Amino acid sequence: MMEYERYITIVFLSAFALVGTVGNILVLYGFTRCRQKFTSSLFILTLAGIDLITCVITIPSTIAMEVLDFVVSFDIVCKIYHFLVSTTIPFSAFVMVAIAVDRYFCICKPFAKVMTHYRVWIIVASLCITSICLGMLSCLNYGVYQNPDNTYDNLLDRNLSSAAGLNKDMEAKLLELLRELSAHDKNDLLSEPFNTFKCQESAMLLGDEFFSIFQKIYSCFYGLSCILVIIIYSVIYRFILKRRQRRLRMESFPCCTFRVPHNGHESENTEVMYLSQDASVVVEDRDKNHNAENQRQLVRSESSERNRDKFSLGHEKQERIRRNNIKTAIMLSLVAFVFIVAFLPAWLMKLRLIKINVVVFNMYFIYNVVNPFIYAFMNPDFQMQLKEVFLNLCR
Structure with a gap:
């Protein structure tokens, strides 16, 4: 790796750590103060917690590794670093899928x-445990110690492959091989693992x-998560x-909608007359019945008006919730899109499908930084919380 690439990586990672820490603290502060915590808010808090830890x-651990050029003395330091990296990445991917499922329902x-607060916490805890297990298995494949058998075989293969096809220089290559082998005692190499003081891939423990x-399985989690997220949001x-x-x-064809009349209104409007020898009594009864009917109609109209108002308010509330x-x-799908774009180059480099570039590879950390900006621009409640924070700081 070129020196300038390392310097560029250290500079932008330092900026990411600073901006991301402040932004995610504000997200945690803002969403924890919300009165109503929906299932989406719980997932956002989980993402903000992952981003803050990162x-x-x-990120500071990655900066330290880049400064040291991954040269460390202790194997546990190497394993802890790769545990952190290999745990937070699948955890974020799994939460992205869970968020998409939550939005679908x-x-x-x-x-x-289907999605309740209790079930959301169960889902988050399960995904966290799964990610920790993946991180533990992954970190065991890294270390500063190397298998001596593999080291000796690689030493031979490297020199023999370089000497192949160079008949003119065959003798010189073989002499170089002998000189390199003479610097190591084969018996010592085959006796026990040795410390290379370099944090790198090592299959010594698990083979x-x-x-x-x-x-391959670990890499598939990213691809599978991206496919599921794209399908669900589609x-x-x-x-x-x-x-x-x-x-x-x-709305374009209002004439096609029908109004259903209230059942029984016509029959209830029928006037009832009582026979009597006194015509005034007949008229009085008729007037009383007529007035009573008018009062009933008035009560019914007021009741139906209140029901219509309640229905209208309920319909407006449902539309507002929808x-x-x-x-x-839309906001969370944008977060998922940023996740896919940010991790795609590093994923392709890890699979050795494209050439490795340290600067581009570490750009996936930008995902942990931009999420607070997405929430700030697209969530009015979070904007109000930010205004309160800034007003309190200015006082």
């Missing part, structure tokens, strides 16, 4: 009541076969568009 611990199945299989937006088209058709759910879904 900005406070993981809130928008497409609002009366199912080469397990390391290869686990790396279903959500398709549902929203179909609902909007249906509403537009109803619009808020859609806005939240």
Whole structure:
């Protein structure tokens, strides 16, 4: 790695750590002060907690590793660093999928009541435990100690492969091989693991076969999470568009809607007369019945008016909740999009599908920094909390 690449990486990682720490603290402060905590708020708090841990611990650890060029003396330091990195990444990916599922039920199945606060915490705890297990398995594939058998074989393979096809220089290459081998006692190399003082991939504990299989499985979690998120949000937006088209058709053709009359109104308006020898009594009874009927109609009209008002208010409340759910879904889908874009280059480099560049590889940390800005621009409640914070600081 070029020196200037290391310096650039250290500079932008330092900026990420500073900005991300302040931003995620504000997110945690703002959303914990909200009176009503919806399921989306709980997921946002979880993401903010992951991002804060990343900005406070993981990014500074990465800066230290870059400064040291991953040269460390203790194996536990190397394993702890890779545990932090390999735990927070899948945890964020799993939470992204859980958020997409939550938005699906809130928008497409609002009366199912699948996602409750208790279930959200159970889901978050389960995803956290799963991510910790993945992180523990992953960190065991890194270390400063190397298998001596592999080291000796790699030493031979490197020199023999470089000498292949160079008949003219074959003798010189073989002499170089002998000189390199003479610097190490083969018996010593094959006796016990040795400390390379370099934090790197090491299959010494779990074996080469397990390391290869686990790396593929671990990489698949990112790809699978991205596919699930894209599919779920596509279903959500398709549902929203179909609902909007249906509403537009109803508003464009109001003549096609029918008003259902109240049952029994016509029969109740029938006048009842009582026979009597006194005509005044007949008239009086008729007037009394007529007045009583008018009073009943007045009560019924007032009752129906109140019912219509209640229905109208209930309908407006449902529409307001639906619009808020859609806005939240748009905001969180943008968070998912940033996650996919930020981690894609590092994922491709890890699979060795594109050339490794240290600066581009570490740019995935930008995901942990930009989330507070997305919440700030797209969440009015969070904006109000920020204004309160700044007003309190200015006093």
